[in-house]
Amino acid sequence: MAGNSFGRIFRFTSFGESHSEAIGGIVEGFPAGVKLDFDFINSEVERRKPKNTYSTNRKEEDVVEFLSGLDNGKTLGTPLAFQIRNSNIRKGDYAELQDLFRPSHGDFTYYKKYGINSSSGGGRASARETVSRVVAGALAKLFLRQFNIEFESEIVEIGGIDYTQNKAEAEQRLQEALQNKDSLGGIIKCTIRNIPAGLGEPVFDKLSAVLAHAAMSIPSAKSFEIGDGLESTKRNGSQDIDHWEETNGTLTNHSGGIQAGISNGEDIVFRIGFKPIASIGTLRCKNKEGQIIEVANQGRHDLAPIFRTGVIVEAMAALTIADFIQAHKTDK
């Protein structure tokens, strides 16, 4: 059913498949009268583009066109619709896969859900849709500028190797994967600064729960940790308490800035783990008759998409915070 929206007040509704005419979306709840910084939006889109030898060689022009909600570049308070044309459609790449279910892909599950077999190379399951998230997230960041709220992401692990400490080792692991036409995942840490206390709802819509929802909606996400995450589960309670500072805030931030589901004003910190993508050199597919068929992967995919994922993580974080900032206006 309708499940293409994220947020309640600051709300993003997404459309588009990997090979449709365009992808894009509608952002509601952006207040009126704000001059949009289009350079910033474009720079965010740029951050998502293929970067290095470990990235896909699909050329994505990604020209963002705004369709509504603006008057001379200023927001009207009405829905901000935007599109990015899919200029570089090469359906031919996927012709061979037409009637096959790739392993660990969405082909089979989409077939079970919708009853059809899309020839569109993964369609809406493709990470292509994340460019729309980046645009919407950039809008959320622009909305949050007035509150000085900032978002930062960094790769903390690649293929199980601590990327903050052992970059040489990680580089070697990447080279090996490249040669083997294999792929690697990793972990991204995101920090949100200058967040006001009081964001989040008591029971189901805890800030941590909605951040987890946002995080796990990103393609390939496998794990979510708030604050010290799994480390916290191993400690004694006495070691995990964030004691008050005499003046302001807390001495530690084990909780990652969220207590009882509501922000306490400390930095919000969370980590998302991403699996290595399954679109590697050779794919052992299945057809509808149940036969296993080996196909050499022709699609243009990332061996280590994690280099492009940080801006998507930040986008989902920004959309989450923007919505809670709006919702918080109604608490008192």
Next chain:
Amino acid sequence: MAGNSFGRIFRFTSFGESHSEAIGGIVEGFPAGVKLDFDFINSEVERRKPKNTYSTNRKEEDVVEFLSGLDNGKTLGTPLAFQIRNSNIRKGDYAELQDLFRPSHGDFTYYKKYGINSSSGGGRASARETVSRVVAGALAKLFLRQFNIEFESEIVEIGGIDYTQNKAEAEQRLQEALQNKDSLGGIIKCTIRNIPAGLGEPVFDKLSAVLAHAAMSIPSAKSFEIGDGLESTKRNGSQDIDHWEETNGTLTNHSGGIQAGISNGEDIVFRIGFKPIASIGTLRCKNKEGQIIEVANQGRHDLAPIFRTGVIVEAMAALTIADFIQAHKTDK
């Protein structure tokens, strides 16, 4: 804002604080004509009760009374409302804490959100509200019986120790914590069997994302992993693929039964990590003047609530699946 509901079609709306007259909720979307198995509902509530020396000594009678939606024990298709009276209210326990913010509790964040200081001992932040989740989850399980969908949970780690292998070691860790008036967290694994393929929405409402939302809404949740979770992030892609079985299904289940956000028919497997609770022997609180004040904890709390948490985890899983089962009826 309104954030006390979970689910879109099979929907649970919760009410109640730790010390209000009653807690309870409303379950919508349960089809008509089903004879409710009240013994099962009560047995689920029983599973959540304090169990052993590591549990709270708060006596919770937890008599579930259904208020609506039934005719001679059969569902009418209309909202199923229920309440559990809070018979054992001892507000006096919290009198000393009246104007204090306990560390790593919701006192401060609730104050920042609502602008008031509740004398209700944590109020809605208390894990007391989870009994309502258990009742709603039991209803979800009853709805799912016709599909033979089953839920199982087990403790896989306590205080960092593998509870499936080293139970003696874990026992020792628990005894130490008990003596030190300290607390311990752990990890629970949940398995959902006989799930149909095709559940989940493509982008934001991936089944894994909504399960993460459900999971992280449980008090003290710190981490969520789907399938092999963090292990997957360390592998090569070639090692993480779930290859097709010749006959049916997949040879492995690294994905935890969800691919591209949609169930593939394999068991759904996920793990939730819980921190040790912060209500330990001595609490270094802060008052509104910014002074640190040490208070001996008088409240009745669990040292290792994880022994009671499995049924809550299953309840949230059942509510999630019930909603997707309903939503899936509209896909084709």
Next chain:
Amino acid sequence: MAGNSFGRIFRFTSFGESHSEAIGGIVEGFPAGVKLDFDFINSEVERRKPKNTYSTNRKEEDVVEFLSGLDNGKTLGTPLAFQIRNSNIRKGDYAELQDLFRPSHGDFTYYKKYGINSSSGGGRASARETVSRVVAGALAKLFLRQFNIEFESEIVEIGGIDYTQNKAEAEQRLQEALQNKDSLGGIIKCTIRNIPAGLGEPVFDKLSAVLAHAAMSIPSAKSFEIGDGLESTKRNGSQDIDHWEETNGTLTNHSGGIQAGISNGEDIVFRIGFKPIASIGTLRCKNKEGQIIEVANQGRHDLAPIFRTGVIVEAMAALTIADFIQAHKTDK
């Protein structure tokens, strides 16, 4: 599907059937720190009670019990749950109707929707559920007190007779209907004063559209008119314009206080027409075999429920405005 809630931020979720243990609901989005005026709530419930010889003789005690969301009578910001026990259940009255579809009642349509035949005398279709609306509406009015927003309703027509001018004639019509065990409907006009300008959403959730939704959800509602309503449709445009006053506001209020779906600060005025209820002296029912069976109506029903409907109309208006007041906080 889930359709028992009204409102997005200030939201009311209702439960209960005519003959269930209790009816009631949950109100979310009421800010914290407000001392509730229970006398007012009870007086609103009193306004809905059978009043005169034209009303049902069902004795409804209607004791409202609040279950949550309060601390010493002050709101906590958390869900306000309440119940009214159905003390005076006389299912026997409906035994004869067990397997019959009354004409112009919900028996047949509920059967088609849910696939079951309720023995509960109309169950959720009964106007009994409106007492919960009155309680929730009273809460909305209490929330709106700080803005001085006021609600007034009056009967403007009964059985086609202008009740503001020809009360004697209407009285005669009522006496006739009473003698014939017949029933009468009428029209209620509602005025909302001191409303701020700027409430309403541009396209689908125009304030007038949501008021219409609220109005037409009341049992027996047949028509909704905003401002001059049908009169406006007969005029020239030049006669229907609300010209500006030199100082403030407009010279006329043909629009009923809403222009382009958004309040302009003038009084909001609307009318709802109610049909005469179908529960008259003799009912020509149908059974599942398709036979017509005449039954003398034993149920306790109103001949002219419109005398009790004003407070329900105001309640729905108050719930609507409360939600838009909350939503408007996020516009700028």
Next chain:
Amino acid sequence: MAGNSFGRIFRFTSFGESHSEAIGGIVEGFPAGVKLDFDFINSEVERRKPKNTYSTNRKEEDVVEFLSGLDNGKTLGTPLAFQIRNSNIRKGDYAELQDLFRPSHGDFTYYKKYGINSSSGGGRASARETVSRVVAGALAKLFLRQFNIEFESEIVEIGGIDYTQNKAEAEQRLQEALQNKDSLGGIIKCTIRNIPAGLGEPVFDKLSAVLAHAAMSIPSAKSFEIGDGLESTKRNGSQDIDHWEETNGTLTNHSGGIQAGISNGEDIVFRIGFKPIASIGTLRCKNKEGQIIEVANQGRHDLAPIFRTGVIVEAMAALTIADFIQAHKTDK
């Protein structure tokens, strides 16, 4: 707040202003595998275009472009996004109105809501957005074809004159209004045929209530009547009952096909009254200093837009029914 969506499962989200780059929307919940009949969609758009001397002379090309959700013209089950470029933007027409509030327009109320003064000639308040409703409604009709559900609309009154009987008289009234640069409203009746019984929710989301919401969201709507509407309010109950036919259905259809908020299988019949638009020859505007300023209306507007409104009414009806058809799948 976010209020640009209509429907819960079959859901339409709209974007665009009168003078933005494009208008359009996203339709979710359309099942997969349906070959879209684009000729039909275009013919529906054609029905909304200016028709006669009483219509605006704004030339609207209205080329509908689908952006997503399709593979070779067949639906994928994913969001159907579409746009219509606003090719004929003449902002200059509105330059004189830049800082003025027209009477009985949205200029003032939008200013109060959003705090800005749009120079876009009414922006989102313009009836221009209804072309998107027509496209979405055409999609809903295509979805409903498999159920044989049909929609018909007719003008039953213009300027207070019965248009089904006295067309000559109405013609004269129209000519007069044209000469005086005045405008006329009227009443449209809509009939929905072959509707299954069982659509609608018991309390707030009665089918009649949601139809009223849909109806009153159309620009200029002033009244909504279900079935016999106001006529019913004047009758005795004994005259308003829809008695059972011996074989099937009911002898009369006073109720308009909806009883207790749920469809009974008879034709659904409702009427919407539209006021004459306020954009007549001379406009007595107000500026922000409170001065009244007379302006000759230069905008391109309809004198009798009701000739174009039928297809919009049907579109909203179709969107409503499509959503309830989807929701009904989850009732049993």
